[in-house]
Amino acid sequence: RNINKETKLKFVHTSVHGVGHKFVQLAFKAFDLSPPFAVPEQKDPDPEFPTVKYPNPEEGKGVLTLSFALAEKDGAKIVLANDPDADRLAVAEKQESGEWKVFSGNELGALLGWWIFTCWKNQNQDACAIKDVYMLSSTVSSKILRAIALKEGFHFEETLTGFKWMGNRAKQLMDQGKAVLFAFEEAIGYMCCPAVLDKDGVSAAVIAAEMASYLATKNLSLTQQLKAVYDEYGFHITKASYFICHDPKIIEQLFENLRNYEGKNTYPKFCGRFKVSGVRDLTTGYDSSQPDQKAILPTSKSSQMITFTFANGGVATMRTSGTEPKIKYYSELCAPPGNSDVEQLKKELDELVNALEKHFFQPEKNNL
Structure with a gap:
């Protein structure tokens, strides 16, 4: 709290x-933080x-745009933005170059996962306590929490x-006496404390501000700390997009083609040059990585969702x-710690995505 009281860091907030x-x-x-500058045109x-x-x-x-203008005027380095119902949060930080970096939901x-675990660790010296600690994320979000959990010893x-x-x-885990520290999804939704078992942009905003205030005492920016997290736990590079298709028949045909790729009931073994090492289909309940080949997560026949794992550490999920x-x-491309050639990783992910679009979506054939 002393850090919060004394921080010289200024924040802009827009609702x-x-x-x-x-x-x-x-x-x-x-939190004993000075109030953020509110974007006047957007606060009501x-x-x-x-x-x-x-x-x-x-x-x-x-x-x-208005947030950046206010931040420039008032000398603020960080912008916090909630969506209109305040359950999501976006954060942007001014870089040395003068440019603004908007963090992705995964970043x-x-x-936040690093920060919340760091705070927990500082308050819990008992080595046994970690066995009851959990973090969660949705299956289409970055696997970075899994990497942190593997190294630190908590559950993901x-x-x-x-x-x-x-x-x-x-709720189930807490009823069993477990501590759920954090949950997130890539669509900028964060559950930073168990008081609200849902995404909440208000608590996420103030906890992000506290994290930034702490890092400022170490002369670190959020951008620098993000790199430090990736250096320690392995770089996780993500890319997401979508195709529009108004014809449900074509969508069904596209997914059925993937399920019968090289003959009946066979999934693809390659996507271009990328070798497929695992397939999980949450429409049919198939998972090649399980001993009984049955998916652990709930399945739904009414929606399409297939996840491909690749031998190079890549993961791609296609869903309606x-x-x-x-x-x-x-x-996402998940690299082990120590592989810090980010540009090479980005290039490899771009190639994987291009292959995914060309071979699995087939936009020309399917009029996407």
């Missing part, structure tokens, strides 16, 4: 015409969202996409959206 303003101001006060609820094209901070820099998940579990799954699993005419994909 993007939503409900977050008052609650974030109160949260900062409760307005269902017309007049200053943005699309009121979701997940969209990146376009939503944060902020890595930072993944759930289906969405906080109803993570919140319910957290429950709300939009989209086939989404989420890809």
Whole structure:
């Protein structure tokens, strides 16, 4: 708290015409942090969202134009942005170059996971306590928490996409006397404390501010600490996108093609030059990595979802959206600690994604 009281770091907060303003101001006060500068044009609820094209901070820099301008004016280095119902959080940091870096949901998940575990470790000297500690993330999010858990000795579990799954699993674990420190999904949703078993952008904002204030005392930025996390636990490079398809028949055909790739009931063994080492299909319940070949996560015949694991450390999930005419994909390359050639890793992931699009989506053939 002394660090919070004395920090010289300045923050800008936007609630993007939503409900977050008052609650974030109160949260900062409760943490003994100076209140963040609020973007005046966006601090009060307005269902017309007049200053943005699309009121979701997940969209990146376009939503944060007014925040960056205020930060430049007031000398703030960090922008915290909630979506209108304040259950998501985006964070941006001014770089040495003067550019702003908007952290992806996976990057902020890595930072918050590192910070929350670090705080827990400082308060729990008993070596046995770690066996009851858990962190969760959704199956399409980065596996960085798994890497931290493996090295530090706590438990990591993944759930289906969405906080109803993570919140319910957290409740089950807590009922068994376990401590669930953190859960996140790549769509900028974070559960930073067990008081709310759901994503919450208000607690995430103030905990991110506390983390940044602590790092400032070590002369470290969030960007530098993110690199330190990846250096210690292994780089996790992610890339996600989607194709639009309005024809349910084509979508079904695309996924059925993957299930009968080289004859009936055979999944692909290669994606271009990339060797497939495992397949999990949560539509049919098949998982090649399990002894009985049955998936552990719940399955649903009404939605399509297949995850491919590759021999090079890559993972790619293809799934249909429950709300939009989209086939989404989420890809990640997980490197072991010590492999710090980030540019080479990015190049390899780009090649994997290009192969995924060309061979598995086949956009020309499927009119995507």
